[in-house]
Each structure stands twice: as structure tokens, then as C-alpha cells.
Amino acid sequence: MYKVKEMADLSGVSVRTLHHYDEIGLLIPDSFSPSGYRLYSKTNLERLQQILFFKELGFGLVQIKEILDQPGFDRKEAMMAHKELLIKRKNRLESIIETVEKTIQSIEGGLKMKEKEMFDGFSMEDIQKHKEKYSKEARKKYGAAIVSETERKTDSYTKEDWANISSKTEEIYKKIASRMDYGPEDEEVQQEVGKWRQLITDNFYDCTFDIFRGLGDLYVDDPRFTKNIDKHKKGLASFLKDAMHVYCDRHSK
Amino acid sequence: MYKVKEMADLSGVSVRTLHHYDEIGLLIPDSFSPSGYRLYSKTNLERLQQILFFKELGFGLVQIKEILDQPGFDRKEAMMAHKELLIKRKNRLESIIETVEKTIQSIEGGLKMKEKEMFDGFSMEDIQKHKEKYSKEARKKYGAAIVSETERKTDSYTKEDWANISSKTEEIYKKIASRMDYGPEDEEVQQEVGKWRQLITDNFYDCTFDIFRGLGDLYVDDPRFTKNIDKHKKGLASFLKDAMHVYCDRHSK
DNA sequence: GTTGACCCTGACGCTGCGTGATGATTTACG
DNA sequence: CGTAAATCATCACGCAGCGTCAGGGTCAAC
CATH class of the missing domain: 1.20.5 (Single alpha-helices involved in coiled-coils or other helix-helix interfaces)
Known part of the structure; x- marks a missing residue:
């Protein structure tokens, strides 16, 4: 006759488990000591082995009970x-x-897209480099924040996300290009510029007016950006810069 | 703005599930109607899709919350x-x-063993047939019960079980064979006979004295049994029958 | 204004125990 | 033989992810 702890040690299950099996009637000890201690027989131990076997196989306790208790099963x-x-x-x-x-x-x-060519053909690094040239103060203020925040946001983007952002960018560029004749202060142009800033804020980093203005400069100062943007229409990069400046002037004070 | 049922129908989850997700803060509706109705936005719906996606992959709700809520994750x-x-x-x-x-x-x-050659070289059918000859009354009393009970008990036996039973049988035969010179009433012989009956009771069916006595007869009456048992020692079958009769005489009244 | 469809907030149930809490009993040791 | 350390017992809550009532508002239709 084994006491619970002994049974537990012999079989590798916990005492609580044996209590549980007793509770649900799966393994009721053969006898009890006068003080109410559970006393398990060898037969009980054998049954426990069987229980553990079926448990290993993924059977539920109720099913095990059925299997073991119903001889005709x-x-x-x-x-x-x-x-x-x-x-x-x-x-x-x-x-x-x-x-x-x-x-x-x-x-x-x-991730690959992010590293290589996410930002309309340029990497965040390029932008970051420009920022450094553009203003040490601004960099101190925003630079680090931009990079880290962008990384956070873009970490989880999938190909589809990037394709989605890309197509939205295209759309904005296209609309602005179609209104170049109306000058950078044109309402529709300004609206699209606003969308552009919002898109950056939503998907990359909190694009303040300072930063946005700097980004406009970048379009003209960095020939790679210029070339890429002018693909849509000749002079669009320069026009965009002007429009972004106008936008920032209007909103920043 | 969708109400719960709509959300549920759109996404395929239950209303209770949405309640649950609200409770644990996994998907809190965008707004509430003045009467306290949950109102879900399109954004909520999108988030729900994501939740279901990760759930499909086997993530727990807590982990999903982490994945969706921590942008840096x-x-x-x-x-x-x-x-x-x-x-x-x-x-x-x-x-x-x-x-x-x-x-x-x-x-x-x-099962194969049971069907073919379980019972020390004979099937239950053979025994059953003998029983029928042996006594129609006994068959009415016990026959059917024996077969069904045996089937119940032996249904689950594995090869090892059978080997185990077989070896125990061998042992008993061997001991009895070694005491044949002392006559069927010898104490040790009688003890082994008792073990034999117990083994049958434990493993096959409730072997009453009536049945046990009949089984003894069978050993002599059926040449297949006789031959098989006499393999251990010449005359063992007959000796066994006598010993079993003695045993039954002593115990049945 | 009444019916029926839908909404709300509890709150228990299920699986298989883990993890205390609290108190009795047994065993070991000095 | 007394006391401390083990071990025993019985509650009873907790976890995961909802299902499933129960009891009671709300809203649109007829």
C-alpha cells in the first residue's frame, strides 16, 4: 500500500494529479487509512500506468475512464x-x-524593400544624411527620432504594405504634376501636398513642418531624388519643393 | 459603424468572442452608442482580421495583443x-x-492470438463446443456468459499479455507435473490447481467449480487437449483432471 | 403598444491540473 | 517523549477561450 507521495514518486505525476484523478473517479485508491490517508495498491499503480499511457497518446481523461472502465469497450x-x-x-x-x-x-x-529602395527609390539613410547636412540642430531635434520611429513603423510592413504606400505616392505625384501650370500655391496642389505630409507621418515618422521643408530641399539638392521625381514630369522636383515651402509657410505659424 | 452582430457575421466569429476580446482589451470598439451598444469601425474590422490571422497560426490572445499593440515588436x-x-x-x-x-x-x-490459439493451443470455440456437449444446462447457465465475458476481458490483451498468461500456465503445468508421483490430492498439487482456476478467473471468465470440473473432463475427452497437455509429461492430462475433480469436490460443498 | 430581433452585463462551465491556505497526522531526531 | 519537519487532507481560486444560459434594456416594424 502506497501513500500519495510514494505513488507520485513511483509514477512521476504530482500529488495534486492523484487527488484530481480521485476526484473525477479515474483512479480511486484501494483503501483509506483510519485518518483518511489515500492508500494505493499495486493494482492502482498498474492502472495509473495505463492512464499515463493513454494520456501520452493524447486521450482525454474522460475517454481514458471509458476505455479502462468499460470492459466491452x-x-x-x-x-x-x-x-x-x-x-x-x-x-x-x-x-x-x-x-x-x-x-x-x-x-x-x-525588410529588404525597406533597406534598399523604399522611399520612392531612396533609402532612409539618404534622407538622414541630408538631414545631417541640412541642419545639425534639426538633426539633434528630430534626426534620431525620425530614424528610430521609422524603423519601428516599417519593421512590420509587408510587400503589400509597401506596394500600397508606393501607389499612393504615385497618385499624389501624378495629381500635383497635372496642376503644375497653376503654380505652387494652387489649392489642389496644396491639398495634395498636405496628403503627402500625412502619408509620411502615417507610415514613416512624425513629419514636422521643419522636416517637411527640409525634405523639399532634398528633392532639389540631391540629384538622385531630382532625377527620380522628374521622371513623372520635368521640373516636378523643383515645383514640389516650392509647393512644400508654401505649405509649410502657411501652416507653421 | 457595425454593431456586434454585424461584426460577428462579417468576420465569422461569435458575438461572445467579440465581447471577450473587448473584455481583455484585445479589440475595443471605436465607439459606443448612447445606450451602450458596441460600435465597430472599419479599422476595428481590419484589426479583427489580423487577430484571426494570428489566431489561425496558433498564437495565444496575449501574444497577439503584444504583436499588434507594440509597434517595435x-x-x-x-x-x-x-x-x-x-x-x-x-x-x-x-x-x-x-x-x-x-x-x-x-x-x-x-485478437489474432485470441481467435487462433490463445488457450494453450485451443480456441474458446473448442471449449465452448465441449461445454455444449458436456451439459446443455450448464451451457444455459454459464456458456453464453463465458464467451461474452471472455471476449470482454481478452479484447484488450496485447501480445505481451498473452505471453505473460502463457508463461504462467506453463509454470503451473510444470509444477504439477513434478508432483505427479504424490497423487492428485497432494497439497502442492492442489495449490497449483487453485492457482490455475484463479488464473482462468482473472484472465478469461468466472470459473465456477462446475465449469472447472468440466474443463478437467475436457482435458481427457478431447484428444487435442490431451495431446497438448501430455507434451509436458505423459499422463499429465489425466492427472490434471483427477486433481481438478478433487479440488472441486473439496471446495464446492 | 406590442412583438421580435438584437444589445447589455454578469456568471458558471469545461480541461487538467498548479498553487497556495489552513489544519490534522505521521515520522524523524535529539 | 517532546518537538520539528514531512506528509496528509480538504477547500478553493487561477488559467485559456470562449459556450451558454439568465435577467433585463433597446430599437424598428406592424
Whole structure:
């Protein structure tokens, strides 16, 4: 006759587990000591082994009770049904793993885009470098914040996210290009400029007017930006810079 | 703005689930109607999609909250760690499935043994047939019960179980054979006979004295039994019958 | 104004124990 | 033999993720 702790040590389960099995009638000790201690027999121990075996196989305690208590229970049937269930789970797991792999790749795709050519053909580094030239004070004020915040925001972007941002950018450029004849102060142009700043704020960093103005300068000062933007229409880079300045002048005070 | 039911229908989750997500702060509706109705925005719907996506991948709600709420959260890291976890689960499942398959085979093995040659070289059918000849009354009394009870008990036996029973049987036969010179009433012989009856009771059916006596007769009447038992020692079958009769005479009244 | 569809907030149930809390009992040690 | 350390017992809450009533407002339609 074993006491709970002994049973627990012999079988590797916890005392609480034995209490639990007693509670639910899965393994009731053979006898009790006068003081109410649970006393388990060898038969009890054997049953416990069986319980643990079926538990290992993923059966629920209720099912185990059925299997062990009903002598007429068709064990083979139960095992085969259980096997089906396990195989389904396995298949499900496999397809989930595939999805996870795809997701990882898509994240990596996003990261690559971010590193190489996210910002309409230029990297954040380029912008950052300009900022440094543009104003040491501004850099102290915003530079570090921009980089870190952008990284935070863009960390999780997927290819689709980038494609989405890209197409929105294109749209804005296109609209502004179509209104170049009306001058940088044109209402529609100004509205698009506002959208542009908002898009940057939403997707990259908190684009203050100071920074936005500097970004406009960048479009003209950095020939790579200029070239890229002028692809949409000749002179768009310069026009954009002017329009952004007007926008900032109007809003910053 | 969608009300709960609409959200539920749009996303396929239950209303209770949305309540739950609200409770745990995973998806709090954008606004509330004056009467306290939950009103979900499109943004809420999008977030719900994301939640369901990660849930599909097996993430817990707490983790999903982390992933969605902390912009700096390293999604790739999380996905890769999660993948590891999933693969471990999958491997575990695979080995469990193997074990289940083995168990099924072992059950089948047991069934085969039961059908073919379980009972020291004879099937239950043989015994049953004899019973029918032996006594129609006894058959009415016990026959059906024996078969069904035996089937119940032996249903779950594995090869090892059978081997175990077999070796115990051998042992008993051997001991009795070694005491044949002392006559069927010898104490040790009688003890072994008792063990034999107990073994039958434990493993096959409730072996009453009537039945046990009949079984003794069977050993002599059926040449297949006789031959098989006499393998251990010449005349053992007949000696066993006598010893079993003595045993039954002593105990049944 | 009444019906029916929908909304709300509790609150318990399920699985398989973990983890105390609190008190009795047994065992070990000096 | 007395006391401290183990071990025992019985509550009972906690966790995950909702399902499922229960009891009671709200809203639009007829």
C-alpha cells in the first residue's frame, strides 16, 4: 500500500494529479487509512500506468475512464478513431507551418524593400544624411527620432504594405504634376501636398513642418531624388519643393 | 459603424468572442452608442482580421495583443520562434501517431492470438463446443456468459499479455507435473490447481467449480487437449483432471 | 403598444491540473 | 517523549477561450 507521495514518486505525476484523478473517479485508491490517508495498491499503480499511457497518446481523461472502465469497450476502434484525429491535427499543423514560413518570407521581403529602395527609390539613410547636412540642430531635434520611429513603423510592413504606400505616392505625384501650370500655391496642389505630409507621418515618422521643408530641399539638392521625381514630369522636383515651402509657410505659424 | 452582430457575421466569429476580446482589451470598439451598444469601425474590422490571422497560426490572445499593440515588436522573431514551437508539436504528434499504430497492431496481434490459439493451443470455440456437449444446462447457465465475458476481458490483451498468461500456465503445468508421483490430492498439487482456476478467473471468465470440473473432463475427452497437455509429461492430462475433480469436490460443498 | 430581433452585463462551465491556505497526522531526531 | 519537519487532507481560486444560459434594456416594424 502506497501513500500519495510514494505513488507520485513511483509514477512521476504530482500529488495534486492523484487527488484530481480521485476526484473525477479515474483512479480511486484501494483503501483509506483510519485518518483518511489515500492508500494505493499495486493494482492502482498498474492502472495509473495505463492512464499515463493513454494520456501520452493524447486521450482525454474522460475517454481514458471509458476505455479502462468499460470492459466491452472497443479499444481498437478507439485507437483508430484517435489516430485519425491525430493525423488531422498533424496536417493542420503542417499547413500552419507553411503559412508561418510564407509570412516570414513576406516580412523579409518587406525588410529588404525597406533597406534598399523604399522611399520612392531612396533609402532612409539618404534622407538622414541630408538631414545631417541640412541642419545639425534639426538633426539633434528630430534626426534620431525620425530614424528610430521609422524603423519601428516599417519593421512590420509587408510587400503589400509597401506596394500600397508606393501607389499612393504615385497618385499624389501624378495629381500635383497635372496642376503644375497653376503654380505652387494652387489649392489642389496644396491639398495634395498636405496628403503627402500625412502619408509620411502615417507610415514613416512624425513629419514636422521643419522636416517637411527640409525634405523639399532634398528633392532639389540631391540629384538622385531630382532625377527620380522628374521622371513623372520635368521640373516636378523643383515645383514640389516650392509647393512644400508654401505649405509649410502657411501652416507653421 | 457595425454593431456586434454585424461584426460577428462579417468576420465569422461569435458575438461572445467579440465581447471577450473587448473584455481583455484585445479589440475595443471605436465607439459606443448612447445606450451602450458596441460600435465597430472599419479599422476595428481590419484589426479583427489580423487577430484571426494570428489566431489561425496558433498564437495565444496575449501574444497577439503584444504583436499588434507594440509597434517595435519583432514580428519576424516571433514568427520564427513560433515556427519552432509548431515543429516541435508536429514531431511530437508524429511520434504519438507511431505509438498509436504500434498499439493498434499489438491489439490486432492479441485478437489474432485470441481467435487462433490463445488457450494453450485451443480456441474458446473448442471449449465452448465441449461445454455444449458436456451439459446443455450448464451451457444455459454459464456458456453464453463465458464467451461474452471472455471476449470482454481478452479484447484488450496485447501480445505481451498473452505471453505473460502463457508463461504462467506453463509454470503451473510444470509444477504439477513434478508432483505427479504424490497423487492428485497432494497439497502442492492442489495449490497449483487453485492457482490455475484463479488464473482462468482473472484472465478469461468466472470459473465456477462446475465449469472447472468440466474443463478437467475436457482435458481427457478431447484428444487435442490431451495431446497438448501430455507434451509436458505423459499422463499429465489425466492427472490434471483427477486433481481438478478433487479440488472441486473439496471446495464446492 | 406590442412583438421580435438584437444589445447589455454578469456568471458558471469545461480541461487538467498548479498553487497556495489552513489544519490534522505521521515520522524523524535529539 | 517532546518537538520539528514531512506528509496528509480538504477547500478553493487561477488559467485559456470562449459556450451558454439568465435577467433585463433597446430599437424598428406592424
